[in-house]
Amino acid sequence: MFTSFLFFVNVVRFLLGSEEKGERGETARRTFRALMIPFLCDGLIAGMYGSYAVYVLKKAYPSSDMLIAAAPMFTVVPFMLSFPAGYFSAGRSKKPLFRLAATLYAAAGLGYLFVPAGPFFLPLFTLFGVAEAIKMPARNSILQGNFSPRERSRFLGGLFVFSSLANIAATFAGGSVLDLDVSFFHLLFPLAMALAILSMTVLSRIPVTTPPAAVEPRRFSAGAVVKLFSELVSLLRRDRYFFWFEVGFFLYGWGFMTTVGVLPIFYADRFDADYTLFGLTNVILNVVLLLSPLIGRWADRSTPLKLASIAFFTLGMYPWLLLMAPTIKVAFAAHVVFSLGMIGVSLAWNLGPIFFSGGKDASVYIGVHTSFVGLRALLAFPVAGWIKTHTSSFTVVFLFASALFLSGFVIMLVLHFMSLRKRKIVPTVSGRFTVADSSRFPRSG
Numbered sequence: 001m002f003t004s005f006l007f008f009v010n011v012v013r014f015l016l017g018s019e020e021k022g023e024r025g026e027t028a029r030r031t032f033r034a035l036m037i038p039f040l041c042d043g044l045i046a047g048m049y050g051s052y053a054v055y056v057l058k059k060a061y062p063s064s065d066m067l068i069a070a071a072p073m074f075t076v077v078p079f080m081l082s083f084p085a086g087y088f089s090a091g092r093s094k095k096p097l098f099r100l101a102a103t104l105y106a107a108a109g110l111g112y113l114f115v116p117a118g119p120f121f122l123p124l125f126t127l128f129g130v131a132e133a134i135k136m137p138a139r140n141s142i143l144q145g146n147f148s149p150r151e152r153s154r155f156l157g158g159l160f161v162f163s164s165l166a167n168i169a170a171t172f173a174g175g176s177v178l179d180l181d182v183s184f185f186h187l188l189f190p191l192a193m194a195l196a197i198l199s200m201t202v203l204s205r206i207p208v209t210t211p212p213a214a215v216e217p218r219r220f221s222a223g224a225v226v227k228l229f230s231e232l233v234s235l236l237r238r239d240r241y242f243f244w245f246e247v248g249f250f251l252y253g254w255g256f257m258t259t260v261g262v263l264p265i266f267y268a269d270r271f272d273a274d275y276t277l278f279g280l281t282n283v284i285l286n287v288v289l290l291l292s293p294l295i296g297r298w299a300d301r302s303t304p305l306k307l308a309s310i311a312f313f314t315l316g317m318y319p320w321l322l323l324m325a326p327t328i329k330v331a332f333a334a335h336v337v338f339s340l341g342m343i344g345v346s347l348a349w350n351l352g353p354i355f356f357s358g359g360k361d362a363s364v365y366i367g368v369h370t371s372f373v374g375l376r377a378l379l380a381f382p383v384a385g386w387i388k389t390h391t392s393s394f395t396v397v398f399l400f401a402s403a404l405f406l407s408g409f410v411i412m413l414v415l416h417f418m419s420l421r422k423r424k425i426v427p428t429v430s431g432r433f434t435v436a437d438s439s440r441f442p443r444s445g
Contacts, residue, residue, distance in 0.1 A: 031146040032155055034206045036162050038139070041199035043163035043286075047170025049192035051282060052178060053125065056185045059178075061118035073381050074122045078129035079136075079374030084228055086137035086367020088220050094138035094363075095204045101138075102200035104131035109193030113186055129374075131196070136370045137363040138203070144354045144362045145208040150300060152354070153347050157296025160346060164286040171282055211361045232368060241419055242356045245305065246369065248411035249349065250376050252312050255404030257380040258387070259319060262397050270394070271328040281335050288339035295343050304352035305419060309412035311344025316405035319398035 054071050057063055089097055108127040115121060147155050177184050218224050236243040263281070267273040299307050314337060321334035353365035387397050 028147050028151070028155065031142065031206060031208075032158065034202060035142070035159055037202045038199040039159040039163040040166045041195040043166025043168075044170040044195050045192045045199075046163070047167040047172075048174035048188055049128075051171050051279070052174055052185070053121070053189070056178065056182060056189075057118055057121045059182045060185060063118035067118060067122075069381075071122065071125060073377055074125035075129040075132075076377035076381075077374045078126055079133045079377070080371045081130055082133040082136050082370035082374070083232060083364075083367040084225070085134045086363035086365070086370075087228060087231065088218055088224070089137060089141075090218070090361045090363040094141050094208070097134050097138040098200045098204035101131040101134045102197045104128070104134070105193045105196040105200070109190040109197075112189035112193070115186075128193075133370060133374070135200070135203075137366040140350060140354065140366050141361065141363055142203065142206055142208050143350070144357070145211060146206070149355075152351055153296035153299035154293060155296070156347060156350060157292035157294070157299075157343075160289050160292040160343075164289040164292075167286045168283055171279065171286075175276070175279065211359060232371075235364065235368060239356065241415065242353075242365065242368075244411060244415050245308075245352060245356065246372055248308060248312070248408040248415065249352075249369070250372055251404045251408040251411070252308075252315070252345065253373060253376045254380045254383075255315065255401040255408070257377060258384040258397060258401040258404065261381065261384045262394065266322065266394050267328070267331070270325075271331065273328060277328070280332065284332060284335045285339045285342060288336055289343060289346070291340075292343050292347070296347055299344075299347050299351075303416060303419075304348040304355050305412050305416035307344045308348040308352070309409050309416060311341045311348060312405050312409035312412060314338075314341035314344070316402050316409055318405075319402040323395060323398055 053075075054068065057071055058068050085097055104127050108124045108131070111120070111124045111127070115124065143152060143156060174188060177188055236246070264278055267278045267281075271277075318334060318338040318341065321337060322331055325331040325334055349369070353369040354362040356362075357365045384397070387400065
């Protein structure tokens with residue numbers, strides 16, 4: 001009851017104003033209200049589409065186990081295109097990215113109206129994944145431009161509340177519709193894509209002051225495309241702190257993909273849980289995410305490095321708790337621990353690249369960060385599949401995942417203290433932290 005009260009108090013505070021005074025505070029308040037719609041749409045899409053896309057592929061059409069196993073990769077691997085999107089949009093308006101993403105969502109929606117067989121889902125998954133990859137640098141640039149670093153985590157945590165509530169509602173509603181007739185996905189999935197288009201439309205109309213790019217905005221050309229990889233390597237070599245931040249998140253992501261890939265099988269084998277009962281884990285996650293504003297308030301006075309280290313350590317305990325769970329109720333309690341860790345991950349994942357970009361346009365940093373999600377999916381899913389097919393023990397899989405989480409924890413913790421010691425990050429008068437001027441540091445970091 002007390003937590004619910006605090007939650008609603010925080011939401012009211014978000015709606016009424018900002019800690020910042022004057023025009024800056026008014027901009028933050030208007031932006032938060034405008035972003036409520038896209039984040040609500042994100043939650044609805046995750047509930048009615050993300051929760052059931054692979055399930056529908058399995059139920060609606062005869063599909064091989066290999067097709068089912070590979071399907072998630074077709075959504076996540078295209079995230080590697082986020083770096084080109086951020087690279088060429090740095091220092092420019094992000095409206096073209098929103099329009100392109102909306103076009104891709106529309107194409108996917110039309111495809112779901114007429115999809116005739118299982119294999120045709122894969123290009124539609126890819127269209128959705130490319131649109132998501134393009135969206136991320138553009139959307140998070142709004143967070144950078146319109147929210148002060150003093151309260152960015154708190155505002156983002158408040159937005160997660162709306163997406164979580166929408167996710168819960170859409171998961172139950174979408175499941176009920178598909179239980180009536182799985183062929184109703186022909187209507188449900190296009191509706192999800194229509195919500196994505198609405199989200200892009202709203203985002204494109206939010207006024208935002210784009211920070212200057214670290215270098216002159218790049219013109220799109222064949223030569224520039226060829227140089228993309230060298231530019232990526234150059235950025236990671238130049239900013240070694242960001243490089244190690246990405247290494248930590250890469251290990252976390254590998255552990256995450258390994259864990260979630262076997263969870264349905266684990267619940268079915270260990271607790272004889274059906275799909276509906278396993279779906280309660282998603283409800284638990286989204287209920288716990290309602291605490292995001294409270295954790296976001298603390299995160300505004302810390303750094304993404306410290307936040308990520310705590311989150312990764314928490315997630316490192318989750319596989320052990322699952323292995324020791326004697327009943328499904330205890331497993332659900334363990335999922336509460338997992339969900340608490342995911343709050344920290346969600347905040348650090350979205351705001352970490354903005355933090356490292358300093359006062360410059362974060363599009364390139366966000367693009368690099370999102371692209372690595374696609375890269376680790378390309379590696380993690382096959383490895384997780386190989387482990388599952390070559391061992392009958394969940395212990396091996398979960399211990400492997402725990403080792404990855406805890407490795408990420410160690411990297412983030414060491415990086416946090418090293419950054420403070422070498423004054424890569426410095427405290428401000430208000431008690432917050434900021435990245436110091438990169439010109440004070442050698443290229444080697």
